[in-house]
Amino acid sequence: MRYGGRLAVDDLTFTVEPGLVTGFLGPNGAGKSTTMRAVLGLEPPSRGEALVNGRPYASIPRPMRSMGALLDAGAVHGGRSAYAHLACLARSNGIGRARVAAVLDQVGLADVAGAKISGFSLGMRQRLGIGTALLGDPGVLMLDEPLNGLDPEGIRWLRDLLRTLANQGRTVLLSSHLMNETALTADHVVVIGQGRLIADTSVTALATHFRGDVLVRASHPERLASVLRAHGAAVTDEDDGALSVRDLDAAGIGALALSAGIALAELTPRGASLEEAFMRLTQDSTEYRTTSMTAGTAAGTGSGTAPGPAARTSSGTAPGSAAGATGAKEAVR
């Protein structure tokens, strides 16, 4: 689908499992918000469809009871009190006032329920937005950058809250452009770049996959390289004659070097952070480094929920059918 004439989300399919907190990652402009807006029917996909519980979100009566969403904490009228804001939205989905009071309490805004939103800090607005998502006690939660503006205490509170909700069997999807932060909260991550799926994996698998390499300087690098390769390691030459070794830890490298009679000048394990992993994953697709891209395939993003709180997001595009439909090539700087 397109956003402002630009291809924003293209042939994107992923599944969000119930009982887990799923992080939805991508650099700025990767299409996270667009995907979420498409699910909510705010941005109709140019092709394909977005389904929630097997039907378009817009066709669900009282949809807040099925899925709670936070898109933009700023999407409020500052002239209303927090209570009035939530009460108006609650009423539109047939949700009672008792629930409004309970949610205000849950998000920690009970004390300022009667105050105008215009006086709220960004953090308070995030809490209000999260409260909005929680109003319908939904099985699925979809939060866009919910951690923005929260203070450390707030971030911790939200992590605990999301963890609790997931443990209750709900499906929780939160987007972020910060991997480290997300890794602390999420069990699973979906990474997109340039509107395309890059990774759909557990946080553990990701950490393993990108666990890093070992820097080795040796008296006979070529010989050591062949020894290490013979033991299943991946070895690449660094520019200054050092070796980058993967799939073999430092202890193993040291033992092999000793047995081969090669002196080591340096043996440094280099741990890759998730942030680096994220960078590595997305570097080819990061918008502002890309000089050209192919447009033409429109994607639909759908969510089909299995009974219980599970969400599945999948592309509704007929594969290839639209490829090159426009044939547009756009240079973006």
Next chain:
Amino acid sequence: MIDVIVSEWMKLRSLRSNLYLLACSVAAVLACAGIAFMIGRGFDHQTAAEQPAFPGNGDGLGNGIAVAYFVFALLGALAITSEYGTTMIWTSLVAVPRRQLLLLAKVPGLAAVALVAGQVLAFAMHAVSMAVLGDRAGQLLRDGVTLGTPLSEPGVLASVIAAGLSMAAVALIGLGVGAAVRSTPGALVVLTVIIVVLPVVAKTLPMPLRAQAGSFMIENLPLQIAGTGGGTLPPVAAAGLLVAYVIAALTAGAARIATTGRRIKAVAIGVAATLLVSAVPAVAAGPPDSGRSTLAWADCADEELVKEMRCASIDVPVNWARPSGRKIGLTVALLPATGAQRRTGTVFAIPGGPGGSGVEDLSANAGSFAELRDHFDVVSVEPRNTVDKGVLSFDCLFSGPWITWPDNPREWAELGRRNRAAAQRCRAADPEFFDHMDSASVARDMEAIRVALGEEQLSFIANSYGGRPGIDYSRLFPGRVRAMVFDGAMDPFMDRAVGRRPHEEAFTRFAAWCAANTTCALHGQDVGAVWRALVARADRTPVPVRGEPAKAAYSGLDIKQAAAPSVIEPGPAPEFPRWTQLAEAIKRAADGDASGFADYVRQSTKSPKVPSATGMNMTHCLDGIVFDDYEEYRAKRREGERLLPNLAGIELWHPLGCVGWPTPVTNPPAPLPAGKLPPYLGVGSWTDFGRSADIVRRVPGSAAVQYLSTGHGLYNAGNSCIIAHVNRYLISLRLPAPGTVCRPPAT
């Protein structure tokens, strides 16, 4: 859906800014008060004569309604633009993804608030306007409405309620525009154009485009819905248009807020609904009444006539008993309706005389009909008995024998011979035409004109002798009369001597004036005694006119007939020039020279004594202004001498002109079919009010207004107070309370 509606109501209510905004609508009340104050001041600065021509303030809402509309439109627009402005809309759309439902759910709450607030505001605006005008509000204006129209006036309650409803409609229009434009400043611009700019632009257009365009402006719809003015639309069409505007605006909003795929459907439904509620009532109300005329209106041949007058010719049978017989052409004149208001119909101005040209009268008095023409076409005719029609000799019809007062059957027969000879002289040119100059034929000509105009009914202003064809029309075609005004009308039902009693009262005023003013040549004398001695002596020995042969000498009856117009019409105060002249003429006549009277009579008749004009008698004598015989004459003369101590005999003048007439009475007076006629209005001055009042009292529910001064043909003369009452009656069929009078401006 109820949940969403309630939710939107909570949204509206939970913003204090909405309350402040509604409070701003007080500005509309202040505008009404301020402008009413200025109107009141301006009105006070007018002379009493100018005041009735002042523009009315109506129900008072017009001055502030644009302010009220602006507030309500903003309230409606903000209900959606504030959501876009704050991006709250995205939160709202997540909660209520059905976008058109979200928009339309705002309608009930907004409408409820606006309906209540609109009514409160409308009534407040009306009340404050009326309060500021105070007693002045009751002043009746020439356009037939009072300076301020209270709720007790018909249609005013409806117009105030409609104005309140229109404010609610404007709030919904604001919502639709807001949804279509999606920004508060943008919506403000569009709404300012709709509420302020378009009406102002419409007012700069030339007529009748101005009125046509103005009729479609929202601010002019409430009055049109109430049927009390505002433009040319019938009430049901105006109401339909107001609803259509709301639907159109909401359609635009619904189409814009919809996702792409649903837009076409929204537009299709909206356009269909808009057309349905606006076009269907307009079609059902039918086309404007004009345009069904079969008369070929063209510029008038007579270039002396006012420019906007249109003329046409209609052929009527000379003898209505033989409709297929010989035809003559009559000139019909039209002063078309201005188009400022919805056209009510046609007013027929029946000319006096007999023998006056309604075409010339209507042209000369066009200014008197200016306000009436906002609602009516005004037509008149050059009737068949017009003396300068050209079929019969004008000079012959304009002249006639001098009337003597027969004292015995021999003199009676001699008068008859003179009259007959004069009639035969004129009749010879076209005897058939001459014998069909009665007012019933004139009335049938009027009916032919009605048919040609394509009007179901006509309204009439019958002036002076025009009262007689007016009565005959009422008698012959009662169902065709919507309304009829008798202005100083000829009354065939009243005893002629009784009808001249106001002349005696005028004579008493003349005598009192002489006693009080040294400018009167008879000052210091008993005017009544001098006068009665003069006419008694003149009846025995006529007073000669210097330089004229002996037969021009003035009898007492000649003196009375020559003096009567001056007695009742003294001319403008304080000089009263005609009373001054009259006193001098009496003084000279008492000294043996009647040339003071002769000089005056000569000015209008080219004769030293008043002739019994054949052109008038040819109608009078057929209309039954006759004595059956000498005995009846003697009885009437005795009765007149009893009732009219100073002016006895003037009541006999016209019937004496018909003694010996060659054609019998063909149209004797006959009673009005009272039960078949709508209430009539009679108006008249000191001199002629009694006759108008006597006619209309024969029609149940009628009323009469007296002008407490002199005059004849008050409507034509431009008497504002009389015009105000007549227009009110003709426009809205409402009659003044019994005893209503018009007073001359204080001098």
